[in-house]
Amino acid sequence: MKISNLKGTVELSNGTQMPYLGLGVFQTPNEQIKDAVHAELDFGYRHIDTAAFYENEDGLGDAIKSHSVPRNEIFITSKVWNSDQGYDETIKAFNQSLEKLQTDYLDLYLVHWPVKGKYAETWRALETLYEEGRVKAIGVSNFLQHHLEDIMESGKIVPMVNQMEFHPHLVQQDLIDFCKKHNIQYEAWSPLIQGKAFEIDLLKDLSKKYKKSIAQIVLRWDLQKGVVTIPKSVKKNRIEENASIFDFEISEEDMKRIDALDCDGRIGPHPDNI
Numbered sequence: 001m002k003i004s005n006l007k008g009t010v011e012l013s014n015g016t017q018m019p020y021l022g023l024g025v026f027q028t029p030n031e032q033i034k035d036a037v038h039a040e041l042d043f044g045y046r047h048i049d050t051a052a053f054y055e056n057e058d059g060l061g062d063a064i065k066s067h068s069v070p071r072n073e074i075f076i077t078s079k080v081w082n083s084d085q086g087y088d089e090t091i092k093a094f095n096q097s098l099e100k101l102q103t104d105y106l107d108l109y110l111v112h113w114p115v116k117g118k119y120a121e122t123w124r125a126l127e128t129l130y131e132e133g134r135v136k137a138i139g140v141s142n143f144l145q146h147h148l149e150d151i152m153e154s155g156k157i158v159p160m161v162n163q164m165e166f167h168p169h170l171v172q173q174d175l176i177d178f179c180k181k182h183n184i185q186y187e188a189w190s191p192l193i194q195g196k197a198f199e200i201d202l203l204k205d206l207s208k209k210y211k212k213s214i215a216q217i218v219l220r221w222d223l224q225k226g227v228v229t230i231p232k233s234v235k236k237n238r239i240e241e242n243a244s245i246f247d248f249e250i251s252e253e254d255m256k257r258i259d260a261l262d263c264d265g266r267i268g269p270h271p272d273n274i
């Protein structure tokens with residue numbers, strides 16, 4: 001991935017430019033979201049990842065409205081929650097998300113989880129929203145290869161993004177390769193393992209070697225693997241630290257050492273158990 005600064009984007013299969021690095025806001029309460037989002041926009045990020053499930057779309061809408069960066073310069077992702085899946089329910093959920101976010105379009109809308117017996121119809125609703133121009137790109141989250149193959153067979157549009165749990169303990173390289181082959185951008189959730197990355201010895205050693213924080217090592221590894229990433233923080237200093245990853249490079253040998261930490265170690269649910 002040839003990205004050399006925080007404004008760098010990846011091009012999705014339909015030509016949409018998606019900023020490589022974004023701010024995740026899972027577990028960011030409405031009371032804290034304004035400060036977090038203003039810190040990220042001030043520092044130069046232009047990408048925010050939320051979901052109806054996080055119950056902070058309204059706070060996020062206010063935060064964006066009250067900042068001087070215009071809406072059309074910010075890439076906003078949201079997701080349809082499991083209990084809202086199905087064709088009509090998804091359209092309704094999308095409208096509610098737009099209302100809360102105080103916007104008339106989304107940059108990316110994702111199916112949050114592959115709910116059995118529902119996700120094909122949910123995907124059909126996303127295709128409608130896309131064809132109507134109400135969302136610039138559509139994708140999925142937590143879809144394994146067989147889920148992707150399912151909707152690629154039944155649907156008209158191949159998902160543009162697959163947002164997955166991805167970090168040094170859970171790489172799923174076969175799935176990354178499958179997505180690459182089909183031009184589906186891979187995106188990491190919980191890139192810092194919700195804090196557990198800071199306990200890994202190899203990452204402590206690499207942090208000393210490169211004179212970078214553990215968070216920066218992990219997020220730089222994401223970048224060099226071609227995976228879009230959305231670390232969450234509510235702290236200004238960490239938001240800035242997490243985006244300061246463009247002034248060093250991890251050697252090929254050290255990239256492989258980080259890859260080798262993979263132990264199929266999930267922190268979230270298995271997508272087949274939804």
Ligand code: NDP
Nearest residue numbers: 024025026049141189190191192193194215231232233234
């Ligand atoms: P992360 O792996 O991003 O870790 C977040 C935790 O790390 C927080 O406790 C944060 O604390 C801390 N942290 C962040 N930066 C630093 C730093 N530089 N130094 C030390 N600690 C740090 O976890 P998330 O689960 O939040 O994942 C990121 C985003 O992915 C979510 O916010 C959400 O947008 C998305 N997501 C999507 C899912 C899906 O199913 N599609 C599931 C889960 C997440 P603090 O805030 O106090 O700084």
